[in-house]
Amino acid sequence: MKKLVRYGVIGFGAVAETRIVKEGFALDRRRFSPPGNVSLAGVTDISKARGRAAEALGLKWFDSAERMLDSSEIDAVIIASDNASHYPLAMAAMERGKHCLVEKPMAVSMDEAETLRRTARKAGVSLSVDHCMKHNSFNVLARRMTESGGLGAVNDICLHMELPFGATKAEAKSWRCANPENLGGPVADLGSHCFYMAEYLLGGVINTVASVYYPRTLDIGVECGAHIKFWTDTGISGSVRVSFAEQRGGLFSAWSNLGYEVYGSEGALRSYAAMCQFSGHPDEPARVRLELETPAEAKALSPEKIPTIYQSVIASHADSVISGSYDDGLEGVRNLRLVLAAHESARKNGEKVWITREY
């Protein structure tokens, strides 16, 4: 049985450098210890300028994704390019027998997502989608609270990810803001996290979505934000607010505001900076916090251990490869369905969209 999974990273942009490589593979040795069952064989990007950044960090640079995928030094790839390129890159990887960990959202259409899932099964590889916030130890603790009845009967949740992005010319021209077909706007970019976290925290499956877009206050090609209502098969309703158009003070307070509130008959849970890429380490730019409030008291909840979320995401994919219990990307397919339902509803002025249980 394989003991070590050798990864290549395709798309060496912001998330790949700061989170996947420096944290996930512990290139930043001052802050992180190397993970056990994985190694990083190299990175690639269509932008040659990123090659210089990779070399400056001492990383092996592959001239192209094809070269990387043909290399016998690689067992698996992490695809961290813009959303529209996930599908062709993941298909090319799986057709060459490489396991894939794909950034969210896994693709830009249901046809693409379902083809990826079928291909993973046919090729006998593990296909996972990075739903990293489920690996945040504060969120794991929150889930334990809701599961164990610590809040009484939970009947409502609000998740919010609101940021300032798109106001500068460079941001407005970026793939996140320029082209709706790349699914870069806040509904997919941020809503995707809110949907899987809502299901994770509530333990149910979202079966209905209704949404409206925010007023157009930024000069960008995608929606500026959305208010999304949803309902689960366990009878709980919730809401999501996602936006690129909110200042929320400055970067620090915007990060701190990325969170959720879960409401139960006996109390409420409130989180701060828990809906972002921070793990909860004390040297991060915003403090991840979780608070429980009941009629009797308000107190902070802290996990015993704080693992680095990107190490956990990669380790979990590597475990699926090593154990042979391959993931087929189903969670990513369902998550994309919810994102596309939110867009569909907003285009129909907030009409409810029902999600059938096909999977």
Ligand SMILES: NC(=O)c1ccc[n+]([C@@H]2O[C@H](COP(=O)([O-])OP(=O)(O)OC[C@H]3O[C@@H](n4cnc5c(N)ncnc54)[C@H](O)[C@@H]3O)[C@@H](O)[C@H]2O)c1
């Ligand atoms: N899980 C999370 O919390 C999280 C956070 C941020 C971003 N993301 C996801 O990660 C992905 C990348 O986001 P980002 O913010 O790093 O974007 P980015 O624009 O900073 O980086 C994307 C990189 O991909 C490269 N690229 C594009 N097409 C390519 C191709 N065909 N082959 C090789 N490289 C290619 C670009 O040149 C760029 O360097 C997106 O899917 C995004 O949704 C996830």
